Amino acid sequence: MGIKAKVKNDIATVKLLVKHPMKSGKLGGGKGESKYINHLSVKHGGRVVYDMYPTSAISKNPYIKFAFKGAKKGDMITVNWTDNTGATEKKDIKLK
Amino acid sequence: MKRRNFLGLGFTTLAVAALQNTSSANILAEHPKAFNATKGDDAVQGIYGTTDVMKDDKAVLKLPDIAENGAAVPVTVSTSIENAKTMAIIIDGNPHPLAAAWELSEGTIPKFSTRIKMKKTGNVRLIVEDANGKLHEAVKQVKVTVGGCGG
Numbered sequence: 001m002g003i004k005a006k007v008k009n010d011i012a013t014v015k016l017l018v019k020h021p022m023k024s025g026k027l028g029g030g031k032g033e034s035k036y037i038n039h040l041s042v043k044h045g046g047r048v049v050y051d052m053y054p055t056s057a058i059s060k061n062p063y064i065k066f067a068f069k070g071a072k073k074g075d076m077i078t079v080n081w082t083d084n085t086g087a088t089e090k091k092d093i094k095l096k
Numbered sequence: 097m098k099r100r101n102f103l104g105l106g107f108t109t110l111a112v113a114a115l116q117n118t119s120s121a122n123i124l125a126e127h128p129k130a131f132n133a134t135k136g137d138d139a140v141q142g143i144y145g146t147t148d149v150m151k152d153d154k155a156v157l158k159l160p161d162i163a164e165n166g167a168a169v170p171v172t173v174s175t176s177i178e179n180a181k182t183m184a185i186i187i188d189g190n191p192h193p194l195a196a197a198w199e200l201s202e203g204t205i206p207k208f209s210t211r212i213k214m215k216k217t218g219n220v221r222l223i224v225e226d227a228n229g230k231l232h233e234a235v236k237q238v239k240v241t242v243g244g245c246g247g
Binding site: 011024026039047050051052053054056057059063064065067068069070 | 123167168192194195197200201210211212
């Protein structure tokens with residue numbers, strides 16, 4: 001998972017690139033198994049600053065961009081996703 | 097996998113999701129039918145319990161007019177509404193029209209970019225739920241030259 005997070009005037013802009021197949025399972029007459037992220041959240045301190053419920057209609061290797069207020073350089077954010085098969089990934093990064 | 101194990105896994109996933117997000121609701125856990133809906137209006141009904149929307153300029157949807165690759169269509173959704181509660185992207189031409197939903201919280205700037213898959217030419221809709229539970233909608237037609245729902 002690639003994360004870029006920069007702060008300017010107390011607003012943090014976060015760009016994420018998650019490595020994930022985001023498979024719908026529809027290929028080949030719907031016999032394939034689906035595997036897609038169904039929850040992705042970002043926390044800053046104790047608060048949730050991004051809370052997304054994707055589906056398999058989000059493109060492979062999802063790109064996500066958002067911004068939140070009340071941030072300063074050096075703060076930590078935690079990105080956490082879960083997919084429909086129960087797989088998860090969690091990553092902490094310092095705001096630049 | 098045994099049925100009981102499978103159910104257990106499901107509950108574990110839900111419990112983890114609930115722990116991650118104690119400050120607000122969990123759209124997926126509360127409205128699973130919306131995610132399985134095969135019609136756009138059923139997805140909207142599934143989340144919000146109504147399909148009454150106001151078509152105004154408060155929901156803003158930025159998409160290309162023509163998508164050469166339906167597997168990755170860049171989209172930016174935003175709203176001018178203060179303290180909006182949720183946003184959802186509905187792609188009417190997809191097998192499951194609900195593409196993504198967001199819970200908004202204090203401090204989050206309600207402007208998100210991502211890439212979506214579109215099976216065919218059709219309307220993409222953004223629904224924004226304001227603090228009073230009223231729905232605002234933006235609609236844009238996107239022409240897809242190569243569909244991208246495989247995989």
